[in-house]
Amino acid sequence: MSSINVAEFAAELKMPASVLLEQLRAAGVNKSNENDALTETDKAQLLTALRKAHGAQDGEKKKITLTRKSTSEIKQADNTGKARTIQVEVRKKRVFVKRDGAEAEPVVEAPVAGAPIEVVDAEQRALREAEARKSAELAELQANELKEKQALAERERQRETEAQEHAKQLEQTAQEKRAAADSGKSAAAKKQATAAEKAAKEAQEQAETQQRARELAEKEAAALNRMMTQPRRVAKAPPPPPAPAPVAADKAASERTLHKPVAKPGTKTEGADAKPKDKKAIKQSDLSSSWKDDSAKKRTIKTRGDSSGGAGGWRSPKGHRNKHHEDNVNSNFQAPLEPMVHEVHVPETISVADLAHKMSVKGSEVVKMLMKMGQMVTINQILDQETAMIVVEEMGHKAHAAKLDDPEAFLVDGEVQLDAEALPRPPVVTIMGHVDHGKTSLLDYIRRTKVAAGEAGGITQHIGAYHVETPRGIITFLDTPGHEAFTAMRARGAKATDIVILVVAADDGVMPQTIEAIHHAKAAGVPIVVAVNKIDKPEANPDRVKQELVAQEVVPEEYGGDSPFVQVSAKVGTGVDDLLEQVLLQAEVLELKAPVQSQAKGLVIESRLDKGRGPVATVLVQSGTLKRGDIMLAGAAFGRVRAMLDETGKAINEAGPSIPVEIQGLSEVPPAGEEVMVLLDERKAREIALFRQGKFRDVKLAKQQAAKLENMFENMGEGQAKLLNLIIKSDVQGSQEALTHAMQKLSTDEVKVNVVHGAVGGISESDVNLATASQAVIIGFNVRADHLARKLAENNGIDIRYYNIIYEAVDEVKAAMSGMLSPERKEEIIGLVEIRQVYRISKIGAVAGCYVLDGLVKRTSQARLLRDNVVLWTGELDSLKRFKDDAKEVKAGFECGLSLKAFNDINEGDQLEIFEVKEFARSL
Known part of the structure; x- marks a missing residue:
């Protein structure tokens, strides 16, 4: 069937004839009525138009892949030494990509008036010629392939025409048979007609399939032909600008010089880049690549015995069969990367594991580094900041000191600064000086009370805080201890004070604690008023005191200095008014002011644990007003002020x-x-207090560990030192600190004092249990043990000592340590013996007949054998006889016989030096 009209084709497509006529006119096929004939060319034109209208043109293939395969054999020896023949198959693939229509059109370079001549060197010209030859060869090869494809398509077209004619004949036969069946023929004829119709449909579908395959092949061949025969893209010169021509010509010439040659075909230019963004740019190097380049991109086969080190083979490494490995495209040697240098922020304390995590290394590496530095640590050990920073620097990273996420920053950032007016405030005066120089007696006279009589032993062992009203205003006094054990208390007193009254006894002069008080005052930058006390004594010498203080750089005003000197007598009251006058003058010079209507700030002067009231703290308010019910934060302690008392024990509601x-x-x-x-927020106070507790614990552990590491190698090889364990309980915090410090200073190389536990409050059962476990002695300073604790101590044999004077506690501990010292051993020579005759007895050995030249010889003494004044043997006497009788001792001028224990090398003329070892008790 060579042709078909429009009506028949519409019936075949199952669509109205009018719609088909419209589609034909849109496709450029001029058909006016339904009876017009349609050819195969008209159908193909309609199909192409419909595909373009429905976007089928975009879906056609734009890429053609050509593959080539070659097989070769190599001989390789295996592990046993036998030669094996291995077949190696090399597959090469080449991909051709169809360009877009816009790119396919040749871009003709527009002639430019006065265009400069290109300057191209010989080497570049040779490269271009070689590339042109290669492209020509490739075009010839592809043209041959295209001819073969066209011949194949022609043969398929002939077979398709024959199949269509055969299908037409079958369809006519089926129509005839259907007509016969309709006229009342037999059932066999109907079956034949149905079979014939089915065969006709299959033949028609087969013909349509072949038609589609032919059209697709023709399009691919045409696209390949267009791609290989079209000229290369040439950059189009930009249109000449309206500016003067010489400038544009110079600029264009500078772009076409040897330093910047014209863009090669395939490189990106401005004209090539001007295309839609959604289309992928295709490089010319990808389009015209060679078979040689493609072979480098294929995976290589790693054979047995291959020592080339290829890592990108198709076989998986041993033990990783199920894992996916990316092909190593580039087999060139790559230099190792530089080590990563991390910026490590080290907090005050950090564990070894956390430090390793910050440096992105294993914890074992950090442990190794610390062991190299001489520190035996574990991965969970806490390091202090300094040690951790040294480790970070040693491992090649940068260390920075950093603080933890400190909620204390809230105290600075969130502090409410009220515009409170600063008003004059009373001065805070600290009385300092050596022990027994009359500090408390002077304050006692000022307060008109008997404070000193109430102190144990007549010395101050707490910081006393008092405020005194004088005719010229209020003065707050802090009375500090003078004993050497209370250094920390004096330092706190100087920190909180405005003016220091330095009390020096006129009969005693400057003493060690006086010098220490001067240093504390100067470190705090506080003015000093010197009170020369005990001026009423006949042996008082104020001038000597002045000279000694000048030596300590405390110069009187009369010598041109800035320290007033006042001669006072705390017993009689002489000069006390003048002293107060000088203090108030100093306060006026300082112009002391503080805000009153604001949140209170202050300093803990003293603290203790009261059995009935709980923790009690003596606080000096420095600014603001402290009110009852305020939320207060002091170190790791916090709470609400439930009661507030002044120094006389009277309840008050606020303090300025x-x-x-x-x-x-x-x-x-x-x-x-x-x-x-x-603080205003109790929750924030609790958070800060808990953070400080954890921080204090970490820092304490780090310091203990650092001390252990420092002392570890020192203690190796030394004898085990004796240990005196103590548990110290005191009435106030300051006394406990002073006592602990004084006890630890008593430690020696042989006897060490170890304060197992120190706290404020009475002695409880838990303290006794701790003493039992650690074999410690309990010291109670101004505290007592309760009934249950005393009974438990008696049952366990725990020694509890009570003291109220620090001298006595220190002296008794020193005596106990002296008793723990090993006695001192000394040799004392008591006689000299000369050997005059030697007798050899078989059962006894050598027996010496001796003459005592000096001193005496005792049976229990030890002897030292001398031969030509050289010591040969030291040991004990085995026997000592005078004639035939045993003797306990033989004096000078007498003869005796003796034998030495386990020693028989005795000659005539030898001497024996007789000595005894005596032990002497030592003291600290």
């Missing part, structure tokens, strides 16, 4: 600047010297 008060309600006993502040 420079007023000392005793408060209750804290969660624990705060350390003396800690800053106190009032």
Whole structure:
């Protein structure tokens, strides 16, 4: 069937004839009515138009892949030494990509007036010629392949025509048979007609399939032909600008020089880049690649015995069969990467594991580094900041000191600064000096009370805080201890003070604690007023005191200095008014002011644990007003002020600047010297206090560990030192600190004092249990043990000592340590013996007949054998006889016989030096 009309083709497509006529006109086929004939060319034109209208043109293939395979054999020896023939198959693939229509069109370079001549060197020209030859060869090869494809398509077209004619004949036969069946023929004829119709449909579908395959092949061949025969893209010169021609010509010439040659075909230019963004740019190097380049991109086969080190083979490494490995495209040698250098922020304390994590290394590497540095640590051990920073630097990273996420920053950032007016405040005066120089007696006279009589032993063992009203205003006094054990208390007193009264006894002069008080005052930058006390004594010498203080750089005003000197007598009251006058003058010069209507801040002067009231702290308010019910934070302790007392024990509701008060309600006993502040939020106070507790614990552990590591190698090889364990309980925090410090200073190389536990409060059962476990002695300073604790101590044999004077506690501990010292051993020579005759007895050995030249010989003594004044043997006497009788001792001028224990090398003329070892008790 060579042709078909429009009506028949519409019936075949199952669509109205009018719609088909419209589609034909849109496709460019001029058909006016339904009876017009349609050819195969008209159908193909309609199909192409419909495909373009429905976007089928975009879906056609734009890429053709050509593959080539070659097989070769190599001989390789295996592990046993036998030669094996191995077949190696090399597959090469080449991909051709169809360009877009816009790119396919040749871009003709527009002639430019006065265009400069290209300057191209010989080497570049040779490269271009070689590339042109290669392209020509490739075009010839592809043209041959295209001819073969066209011949194949022609043969397929002939077979398709024959199949269509055969299908037409079958369809006519089926129509005839259907007509016969309709006219009442047999059932066999109907079956034949149905079979014939089915065969006709299959033949028609087969013909349509072949037609589609032919059209697709023709399109691919045409696209390949267009791609290989079209000229290369040439960059189009930009249109000449309206500016003067010489400038444009110079600019264009500078772009076509040897330093910047014209863009090669395939490189990106401005004209080539001007295309839609959604289409992928295709490089010319990808389009015209060679078979040689493609072979480098294929995976290589790693054979047995291959020592080339290829890592990109198709076989998986041993033990990784199920894992996916990317092909190593580039087999060139790659230099190792530089080590990563991390910026490590080291907090105050950090564990070894956390430090390793910050440096992105294994924890074992950090442990190794620390062991190389002489520190035996574990992965969970806490390091201090300094050690951790040294480790980071040693491992090649950069260390920076950093703080933890400290909630204390809230105290600075979130502090409410009220515009409170700063008003004058009373001065805070600290009385300092050597022990027994009359500090408390002077304050006693000022307060008109008998404070000194109440102190144990007549010495001050607490910081006393008092405020005194004088005719010229209020003065707050802090009375510090003078004993050497209370150094920390004096330092706290100088920190909190405005003016220091240095008390020096006129009959005693400058003493060690006087010098120490001067240093504390100068370190705090506080003015000093010198009170020369005990001026009423006949042996008083104020001039000597002045000379000694000048030597310590405390110069009187009359010598041109800035320290007033006042001669006073605390017993009689002489000069006390002048002293107060000088103090108030100094206060006026300082112009002391503090805000009153604001949140209170202060300093913990002293703290203790009261059995009935709980933790009690003596606080000196430095600014603001402390009120009952305020939320207070002091170190790791926090709480609400539930009660507030003045120094006389009277309850008060508020305290202003420079007023000392005793408060209750804290969660624990705060350390003396800690800053106190009032917060508005109790939750924030609790958070900061808990953070400080954890931080204090970590820092303490790190310091203990550092001390252990430092002492570890020192203690190796030394004899085990004796240990005196102590548990110290005191009434106040300051006394406990002073006593602990004084005890630890008593340690020697042979006997060490170890304070197992120190706290404030009475002695409880838990303290006794701790003493039992650690074999410690309990020292109670101004505290007592309760009934249950005493009974438990008696049952376990625990020694509890009570003291109220620090001298006695230190002296008794020193005596106990002296008793623990091993006695001193000394040799004492008591006689000299000369050997005059030697007898050899078979059962006994050598027996010496001797003459005692000097001293005496005792049976229990030890002897030293001398031959030509050289010591040969030292040991004990085995026997000592005078004639035939045993003798305990033989004096000078007498003869005796003796034998030596386990020694028989005795000659005539030898001498024996007789000595005894005596032990002497030592003391600290």
